[in-house]
Every structure is written in C-alpha cells, then in structure tokens.
Amino acid sequence: MKYILSISVLLSCFAFSAMIYEFDNEADEIRFNDLIKEIRCPKCTSGSLSSSNAPVSEDLKKRIAEMINQGKSNAEIKEYVAKTFGKESLYDPQFQQDTFLLWFGPVIFIFVAFLLFFLRRKT
Amino acid sequence: MNLMLRFLVLAFPIAFIGMFYVLLSTEDTYPGADYKVFEIPEFSLPALDNSSYIDNSSLEGDFIINVWASWCITCRVEHPYLSKLSREGIKIIGLNYKDERNDAANWINKFGDPYDLIIHDIKGSLALDMGVTGAPETFLVKNGIVVAHYQGEVNQLIWNKVFQPIIDSKKINLK
Numbered sequence: 001m002k003y004i005l006s007i008s009v010l011l012s013c014f015a016f017s018a019m020i021y022e023f024d025n026e027a028d029e030i031r032f033n034d035l036i037k038e039i040r041c042p043k044c045t046s047g048s049l050s051s052s053n054a055p056v057s058e059d060l061k062k063r064i065a066e067m068i069n070q071g072k073s074n075a076e077i078k079e080y081v082a083k084t085f086g087k088e089s090l091y092d093p094q095f096q097q098d099t100f101l102l103w104f105g106p107v108i109f110i111f112v113a114f115l116l117f118f119l120r121r122k123t
Numbered sequence: 124m125n126l127m128l129r130f131l132v133l134a135f136p137i138a139f140i141g142m143f144y145v146l147l148s149t150e151d152t153y154p155g156a157d158y159k160v161f162e163i164p165e166f167s168l169p170a171l172d173n174s175s176y177i178d179n180s181s182l183e184g185d186f187i188i189n190v191w192a193s194w195c196i197t198c199r200v201e202h203p204y205l206s207k208l209s210r211e212g213i214k215i216i217g218l219n220y221k222d223e224r225n226d227a228a229n230w231i232n233k234f235g236d237p238y239d240l241i242i243h244d245i246k247g248s249l250a251l252d253m254g255v256t257g258a259p260e261t262f263l264v265k266n267g268i269v270v271a272h273y274q275g276e277v278n279q280l281i282w283n284k285v286f287q288p289i290i291d292s293k294k295i296n297l298k
Contacts, residue, residue, distance in 0.1 A: 042256045043257065056257065084253070086159070120128060
C-alpha cells in the first residue's frame with residue numbers, strides 16, 4: 001500500500017505542473033495573483049496571464065514575481081508590461097489622450113441621448 | 124427642429140455603419156510588424172561559443188537582431204534568406220532564444236552561420252525585455268535604438284515592405 005501510494009504521488013502530473021513563485025509575505029502573493037489577472041498573455045489572442053502557461057507567459061510571471069520581491073509598485077510593473085508588450089496588454093486601459101474617447105465615449109453618448117430626448121419633449 | 128431630429132435619426136446609424144465599414148475593411152497587411160522605438164535593454168549574456176560575455180557596448184552601429192532557436196521550425200525556413208542578407212554584407216546579430224548550447228552550435232554547423240555575433244539567451248531574459256513572444260523575430264537597430272520589430276519569418280517580401288522603407292527613411296547603414 002505504501003509503495004502504491006508513493007508511486008502514485010511520484011507519477012502524479014499535478015505534483016510537477018504548477019510553477020512555484022515565492023514571496024516574502026502573503027500580501028505580496030495576493031498582489032501577484034491580482035496583477036496576473038489584470039495582464040493579458042502576450043502570446044494569446046485573448047486570455048489573462050494567469051490562465052496561460054505559454055513559455056513567454058511563464059517568463060513574464062517570473063519577472064513580475066521578481067519585481068514584486070524587489071518592492072516595485074503595481075504601477076511600475078504595469079508600466080514595464082505596457083512598455084515591452086504594448087499598452088493593449090493591460091485589461092484596464094490607462095487614462096491617456098488616445099484613450100479619452102474609450103473612457104468617456106459612453107458618458108458623452110448618454111448625455112447626447114438625454115439632450116435629444118428633452119429637446120424632443122418640448123416640441 | 125423636427126427636421127433636424129429626423130436628420131439625426133438617420134445620420135447616426137449611417138455614421139456608425141460608415142465607421143465600422145472603414146475600421147473593418149482597412150486591412151493590416153503586415154500584422155507582425157511593429158514600429159515602436161525603444162533602446163536595447165541593458166544586458167550581459169555569454170556568446171554562443173562561450174568565449175566571452177556580450178553586453179550593450181559590444182553592439183555598435185546599425186544592424187539587425189534575429190531571434191532564433193534550433194527547435195524553431197520557421198527559423199529553418201528563414202535561414203536561407205538570412206544567409207543571403209549576410210552575403211550581401213548586412214550585419215546580423217543572432218539572439219539564440221531558450222536553446223541548449225550544443226543544439227544551437229550543431230544547427231549552425233549544419234546549416235551555416237549568417238550571424239556576426241550570437242548571444243546565448245538560455246532563459247530568454249533579454250528577449251523578454253525586448254518584447255519577444257517566440258521565434259523567429261527580427262529587430263532593426265540604429266545606434267542601439269530599435270526602430271522596427273517583426274514577429275515571424277523574414278523573407279524578401281517582408282524585407283521590402285517592412286524593413287526597407289525604414290532603412291531608407293532613417294538612412295540606416297547595415298553594411
């Protein structure tokens with residue numbers, strides 16, 4: 001029984017499947033897990049970094065873990081990712097001149113719709 | 124007023140249809156091309172023959188960087204074209220990506236060496252900093268600054284359409 005158990009543990013694919021990232025404290029680990037959900041996998045058409053085990057995603061996750069352990073902030077890490085793999089790598093687009101319409105487009109649309117609605121009621 | 128509203132009701136959908144038509148019909152012929160300008164990240168990695176360490180100061184002037192590996196099938200397809208560029212005197216730096224030293228050396232011995240210098244990046248650290256997602260990928264570099272990046276096989280068509288216009292406009296001297 002003991003042998004069967006130890007062999008099954010050795011052969012278990014789950015025992016070797018996960019990459020292990022080490023952190024100094026739990027807060028950093030939570031930060032890491034949140035970050036890799038907010039960053040897109042560079043190799044996939046869609047899908048987050050956390051869902052991908054493509055070689056480049058593993059490298060990027062390792063780099064992010066390193067940066068967290070070096071005490072880098074989330075903003076610094078996201079800046080690195082956007083710089084190397086393009087700003088489309090971030091699921092949450094940053095506030096910038098070229099993303100203005102993306103952020104405020106819906107608000108402007110609703111405003112115009114309301115305006116037209118009230119103008120119409122008056123006539 | 125009523126007339127204007129009627130006009131708007133018609134104009135809005137037409138404008139939307141027009142916008143989608145333009146967005147969807149403009150074909151990006153070379154989706155692998157990227158013209159983001161950035162400096163080569165700081166690095167220090169061994170040469171493939173392990174004779175020395177290569178860092179930013181070893182890379183001077185204008186050249187192309189080609190990311191390759193012995194496990195990469197498209198690199199094999201691309202190889203004759205790189206050899207042709209090399210014969211024309213174009214300076215090519217090889218970035219050997221996530222490859223065993225022996226496998227890479229055998230590949231070079233078997234198929235020929237178009238590279239002026241080969242950097243051995245076994246962990247893919249420099250490649251990651253440069254935004255490499257796989258192999259082959261090629262960068263056009265002017266004085267340590269990357270001015271074009273192509274993901275995928277470089278051939279005569281890609282060279283003419285993606286690289287040559289930048290080489291001409293920025294007066295890059297690869298020889």
